[in-house]
Amino acid sequence: MSLLSQAFRPVGSNRVDPMLVALWLALVVLALVWITPFIFIVFTALKSSDAVMNTSAFALPTEPDFGNFVSAWQRGNFSTTAFNGVIITFIKVPLGLFISAMAAYALAKVPMRFSKVFLALCVFGTMLPFQVMLAPIFKQVNAFGLINTYPGIILPYLAFGVPYQVFILHGFFAAVPKELSEAARIDGASHFTIFRRIFLPVSLPVLSALLILDFVATWNEFAMALVILQDPKMWTLPLGLMNFQSQFQSNYGELNAAIIMTVLPAAIVYLMFQRYFVAGLTTGAVKE
Amino acid sequence: MRFKKMAATAASALTLAAILAGGAVRADELKVWTLTFDNNSANGAWTKIIKDFEAANPGIKISREGRSVDEHKAALRVAAQSSQGPDIYFMWAGLGLGGEFVKAGLSKPLDAYYEKYGWDKRLTPSAASFSKLYEGKRHGVPYTFHGEGIYYNKALFEKAGITSVPQTYDELKDDAAKFKKAGIAAFTFGGSVNWHVMRLMDVILEAKCGADKHDQLMDMKLDWSTEPCATASFEELNDWSQNYILKPFMGIDNSQAFKLFLANRAAMMLEGDWLVDQLRGAKKLEGIDLFPFPTGTDRLYGFAEYLYVSAKSAHPDDAAKFLDYLLSDKVQQESLGAFGSISVNSNVKYEKVDALDQKWIDIFGKYKKIYMNGDQAFPLDVTTEYFRVINEVASGNMKPADAGKTLQTFISNRKG
Amino acid sequence: MSKASLSMRPALQGYVLLAPALLVYLLFAVYPMIDVIRMSFASWNGLSAESRFVGIDNYRAVLTQDPVFWGALWNTLWWTALAVVIPNLISFGLALALNQNVPGRSSLRVVFYLPVIIASIAVATIWKWMYDPFFGLFNSLLTSWGLSDWIVDWLGDRKIALWSVFAAHVWQSVGFSMVLFLAGLQSVSLTLIEAARIDGAGRWAVFRHVTLPALTPTITIVFVLSLINSLKAFDIVYGMTGGGPAQSTQMLAMWAYTQSMQLGDFGRGAAISVILLLITLAVVVPYMRWMFRNPEDAR
Structure with a gap:
């Protein structure tokens, strides 16, 4: 909590600003969108060709296969x-x-x-x-x-x-x-x-x-x-x-x-x- | 002195780069430029051929460089102006693609070598005939001879209630309608590589215009805007793409289309004899059969690939020697099936072939004449426009009636 | 060296220091630019030994007969206009938000910046795969949400292909301007705020009267940088569509490359290059004049 205790307070204020909390949530959501392609790429790289065609895009690679890299x-x-x-x-x-x-x-x-x-x-x-x-x-x-x-x-x-x-x-x-x-x-x-x-x-x-x-x-x-x-x-x-x-x-x-x-x-x-x-x-x- | 040291480092770095750059060239090295091959048997065959040849000819080293189609064309163009070019290069036969390089003086006439090695005695005449297309001299030797036809999924044909393969273009259209009724896509194509959908246009032209008019259109001697069969062909293309091709197809390429074909998503694919090897690799030979695209003419859809000796080669004799080895009965027999279903060497014996290979051998035996792919008949800039017009029509953005006019306008505007 | 340099006139020393950079710049950047102008008045197929002077034939052909040129020009202008506005607005918003006192600021910054350091050609490959109509991310998401009707051929439909490519560009470029804006925000005086x-x-008044004026130089730099960058859009279009379908995503830079290097018409390719160069100059020259007049603002 000590780390967060300083967060969300605008410059020169000691109160938590609800606007900043909302802003932060929006930022986190957007960051998730931004990082999605990377997750998708890593997941696909670890799947066999059959698994790619037959499982959903975000299904975890159940048997990670590093053969693709080789x-x-x-x-x-x-x-x-x-x-x-x-x-x-x-x-x-x-x-x-x-x-x-x-x-x-x-x-x-x-x-x-x-x-x-x-x-x-x-x-x-x-x-x-x-x-x-x-x-x-x-x-x-x-x-x-x-x-x-x-x-x-x-x-x-x-x-x-x-x-x-x-x-x-x-x-x-x-x-x-x-x-x-x-x-x-x-x-x-x-x-x-x-x-x-x-x-x-x-x-x-x-x-x-x-x-x-x-x-x-x-x-x-x-x-x-x-x-x-x-x-x-x-x-x-x-x-x-x-x-x-x-x-x-x-x-x-x-x-x-x-x-x-x-x-x-x-x-x-x-x-x-x-x-x-x-x-x-x-x-x-x-x-x- | 740090300054001196830095300068020295920079200088030595430059020297290092110069050495690395210059070290590659050796006097007795033959550079062979080919495409990269999807199937490993072709790569394996090339490696073995080169190794065996080098063992038999200790004085000659051979290095093969493979590129994808577009890069290969661009690289050859570059090679024409620099000293970095190949001794032997791969190119399609015909006046379009192959002819352009011959016309530019990049290919060395091979009449003397045809005579010296007696290549005509062992080459199949149809495959060798392309070397005589160019005025005056003979250029290149056949590397492969390919036919293209319709591969079909037997189970899906049954499902749609089709019992025999279509014999005419109209029957094929009827079957396509049956597929549509059964909720099955008749064909799969990959539109992002322009030449894949072009194949459909080529065969439609052959069916709708007949052999003579088709040839004249491709020679640009007949007016695309006024020739009714050209417009009719564009209309057919539009009909096929709106109704019978697995959608979406413009955003995928030929290999993705093949994946979808293997996954039973479409009943037919217009592909070359090389697909047999890929089907073999995917262990899917069983459910697939093939027939030539029914056009009503007695010509097969296909083309030849050639290996040309560069006019700039410093070792043309060595190059010819290698080509002679490549065309020999022994090598052609050993590498049978690696480059295509049939060999360009007529002495090769066909045994233990799969049913589909036999189909192709029969087809090749049956047809005496061929008609070529559009991108090998047209010059490059016309091909680019041909692609564009086909894609526009296929994706419904251009009226078939306007297509011929658009293409003809481009052709008429060309200088010389 | 130090002995010799002592006796060297200072200006001469300066030229010695300047020489390597200047030489390589003149030889491999300035000369080709002059050469492209010369080539645009000639006919050369890249194969034959000599080229032939043809006057303005290439320009006439490009402007009146080339079925792709106008579309490519339009795409380039359209792309440039959007690329200057949309990603930079997002960047600006992100920078303002990340400049606030919120937890995890530096990790968030890394996330948004990461796409910037990825090769454009890799970005193209990543997005091409996500756009795959049958197995890609977007269409499988739409399917799993029961929105199969929304499935489109992202890169194969000419009505949306360029938008699809643009989305990838936004993903890639937002982080760059964001870092510049963040750097600019450092110069906003906290005491003033x-x-x-x-x-x-209020918030708005502070932003309007304190933050924004302090950011003006940064905004100018971002504007010019993204303008120049978008005019040369090449890698990402080449990698994603190659100009297709039916040349509908073609851009001037790539069309010049295609004409010269793939179709072997160096004259026409050069004419297209010169036209694009002129467009670039129309942006660059006013900016340079402004900059040399106000050297302090520009930095």
């Missing part, structure tokens, strides 16, 4: 797609953040001609939907002979990830007090040193938020990968799932097992880091 |  893993070539996802994400995300941070620092703290132009170009880029230009991107990657390669997918990912990250980090760096860097400049430190010694450390919260955001986005990306990774050996998890769906649509248990295996890594990463994520997003995107 | 309360202001 066979979906093999049929969907998950070991390949997961490996590719790891390679692509683990190279792209840190590399992208690093070059974005460098660029953001240069735009925010180094007096340069055209820096306003570059920044405008960058903001423009944050709003440029690459889904619109899949064919020319494909053509460009192909011109470099990089179709079906890791660099071939990482380079466009970088190109379309950089603007947003530069934009956010620029806003953050610009707000860092001048005195902090001026002192170092007078001591004769180069911009490289100031960036590394002063700005990278203070931006760690923002960087970690961007890291998670970018990890999830890269891990889940579909349209660009669809165009550039044509070779099944190079596919990422979303491509693998799409192929699985079009091939084994009617094998409901395995399909749902495949969904769970595709979704789980990003969910785990998010749940592990969500504290930093929310904090970072707050400082970076909206408030500062 | 208390002061207003003491002055006798």
